Amino acid sequence: MGIRTGQEYLDSIKVRNKVEIYVMGKEVKDVTTNPFLKPSVLAFKATFDSAWDEDTKDLARVWSPFINEEVNRFNHIHRSPEDLAAKVKLLRKISHKVGACFQRCVGYDALNTLYIITELMAQHGKTEPKEKFIEYLKTVQKKDLALAGAMTDAKGVRTLKPHEQPNKNAYVRITEVTKDGIYVSGAKANITGVAASEEIVVLPTRAMGPEDQDYAVAFSIPTDTEGIKIIVGRQLNDARRLEGGEIDALPYFYNHEGLVIFDNVFVSMERVFLMRDWQYTSQLVEIFSAYHRQGYGGCKAGLGDVIIGATYNLAKQIGVEKAPHVQDKINEEIFLTETMYAAGIAASLNGIEVCPGCWWVNPMQANVTKHLVTKFPSQITQLAIDIAGGILGTAPSEWDLKNPKIKELLAKYLQGVEGYTAEDRIRMVRLLENVALGVAFQIESVHGAGSPAAQRIMFSRLYNLSYAEEVAKRLAGMKSNVKFTKKVEPWRESETEKLAKEAEKSTVTASGGK
Ligand code: SF4
DSSP states (O other): OOSOOOHHHHHHSOOSSSSSEEEETOOOOOTTTTTTTTTHHHHHHHHHHHTTTTTTHHEEEETTTTTTEEEEEOHHHHHHSSHHHHHHHHHHHHHHHHSOOOOOHHHHHHHHHHHHHHHHHHTTTHHHHHHHHHHHHHHHHHHHHOEEEEEOOOOOSSSOOOOGGGGTTSSOOOEOOOOEEEEEEEEEEEEEEEGGGGGEEEEOOOOOOOGGGGGGEEEESSSTTTTEEEEEOOOOTGGGGGGOOTTTTOTTTOOOOOEEEEEEEEEEEEEEEESSSSGHHHHHHHHHHHHHHHHHHHHHHHHHHHHHHHHHHHHHHHHHHTTTHHHHHHHHHHHHHHHHHHHHHHHHHOOEETTEEEEEHHHHHHHHHHHHHHHHHHHHHHHHHHHHHHHHHHHHOHHTTTOOHHHHHHHHHHOSTTOOHHHHHHHHHHHHHHHHHSTTTTTHHHHHHHHHHHHHHHHHHHHHHHHHHHHHHHTTTSSSOOOOSSSOOBBBHHEEEHHHHHHHHHHHHHTTTT
């Protein structure tokens, strides 16, 4: 099959027989028609459309050496730094089409994470996970499956490790192992796009010790499986989607997040990639989080473009687009947006080949990218609010515009510059409201792929503070132990690079130094 169309994807998720999906307390059978979920399904669909649209297909189609066919990039394993950069570019482009998170990148990053981690395990002598993963990858690529990635656990009491929790299922865990597979229980929280997916790739959310080995589990499972329950979260203004309008909710695209509960769910053994392998969990978390943090440089920059465009148009509608302070604020929005993108591209082009053919992002720059994204979207939104004016919070509804008794009055009092109508003004205000103040640009930007503190922890792990201090001491004329090498950046090796080096050494030793 190779590359599917958006319609083929919709057809495949229409009928669900086993999984239970709940929205606002009611069970949903068809996610493609449910008014709450349909906009999210359409945003997910845009990733399939990207492989067919003229403007994106060169970025979205890529050759897979695993199945010797073109595949959709969202199921591709990165083969070069240019591949990593193409991901960021594609994400920016798709954001222009949907103005929302399109949800498929978590599964994409989970695939690439498992590719690296199972390769490193193989180099350490544990070959079975890699063999199973490659078979799974081929199926995903051949069928062009829609994957959700599930990492964040419910977590219970944050100060306690998984095995110390009063609720033993606060983190997803193995409850039983049979010769055919494993049974798992627990819950994954805030899982992006899960109700619109065909498969869930589950990863551990934190580094585990030996006492947490039952929680050190990674596997894939069809979303439509007995025992899986998905409870979809609410969002600001979500009830507008149930009104049946065409302006106020911009009912075309949104993302959704869900709580995914595994109630003693069976996972067949060929889909279990980590089973009590706690020794690899810290690297797995590091690899995945850096991949997803790099991606934000693309999708959030794309949303920045939408907001810049909306801000500029609203300024034009009232005739202030040439005012110096407005131009200055729009330039600031551009600077903030392009900085996020530049960081994502840098994290890609400075990517690291941690094992032959395994291209990981640059961990420092990926973390910097995401940290910018925890700050800049709120600043961009602040500027947009400033330019758009109070109407962003006070605009009448589309139903007022459609009421024959008042629509002429609104046409008269909401119009600014000739050539734009009151409806134009309301439409653009609603777009700005939904994108700039929505979950994808505000909350996801802060907490998706790890909250700000998680990136700061990585900064202190990766930055070689002692080296910088010795550099400064030397310049100050103090006694200094600085040793200059060809390496430019004062960065330490990540846990993943250390593991890869160990693996390399053991391979060299095993092959007699060749
Ligand atoms: Fe993709 Fe961005 Fe959404 Fe993450 S937040 S799934 S990178 S669109």
